[in-house]
Amino acid sequence: MEIEIIPCLNDNYSYLIKDSQTNTVAIIDPSEFDPCDKKINQKYKKLDFILNTHHHFDHIGGNTELKNKYGSKVLGFEDDQKRIPGIDILLKDDKEFKIGDLNFKTIFIPGHTIGHVAFYFEQEKIIFTGDTLFSLGCGRVFEGTYEQMFNSLNKIKNLPGDTKIYCGHEYTKNNLSFCLKFDPNNNYLKDKKKEINSRIKDMKPTIPSTIKDEIQTNIFLRCDDPDIKGTLNLKKASDLEIFTKLRDLKDNF
Structure with a gap:
């Protein structure tokens, strides 16, 4: 598992992760498009998944533009489906999901x-x-x-x-x-x-x-x-x- 820390806004961190076995790439809490897109282009030039921990704007601000550019699937908690832009996959408490071969x-x-x-x-x-x-x-x-x-x-x-x-x-x-x-x-x-x-x-x-x-x-x-x-x-x-x-x-x- 590769992890890239992306500083965003004033003090936010977004995280770009990659499953090395399958070349599957995801980003966690993309605060804003530009720094996240820059890091994606530098490292992988693809983005399969977007994961959001919660709905606050400084954690979802890059969702829409990243999804539109890379065709990514957006994952968020089922109870927040109306508050996370572009959500495709509803996550449930205590249930597992796979990013490539990475289980979370x-x-x-x-x-x-x-x-x-x-x-x-x-x-x-x-x-x-x-x-x-x-x-x-x-x-x-x-x-x-x-x-x-x-x-x-x-x-x-x-x-x-x-x-x-x-x-x-x-x-x-x-x-x-x-x-x-x-x-x-x-x-x-x-x-x-x-x-x-x-x-x-x-x-x-x-x-x-x-x-x-x-x-x-x-x-x-x-x-x-x-x-x-x-x-x-x-x-x-x-x-x-x-x-x-x-x-x-x-x-x-």
Whole structure:
């Protein structure tokens, strides 16, 4: 499996993937046409599939032009069929689909939107999480509930630790500052800071991360941690209450 990271708009990432065995090419969350088309022309000169994690414009903005140019099939979650332009194939929760010889499972993860999904390539140990799980962060809760988002993050958290995470935005620097504010004694986070700053200095993406890294450093996956509860002065709060508090704080950070 080949993966090309395509920076788009201000801080979006689109992903061009190829199954090397069958030469099948797909793009995940094409934010805009021009940079995606440029990378497709440079690498493969074809595009078989377009996959969307959710309906927000900065994840579907290139759908129509790419589909028209390359004759691609658009894949999206069945509940979002009226909100994803050009949709051809409706994906179902916990069901598999093949891109060439690459199998992926659609995982329903509502919260950011009510139709958000992730694409999990189990054999390759890769997941594309859109705007649900970021490196050191999570998405805002726009359409769903805090409980939905909390449960969605836990779904991802329970995947194997060596699973690589490709998310929808380059938000890591800001997320790092937030995590350090409320989890200041986390030594894993301090080590992560050095790694992140090095990548930013070299003008490289800070992704992919891994499930293991996020469990150790991402405050939104650590809502059961007594130190974090203490920092918030909410020692007796439930994990969901801690998540809700942190998400509200992050909205205004």
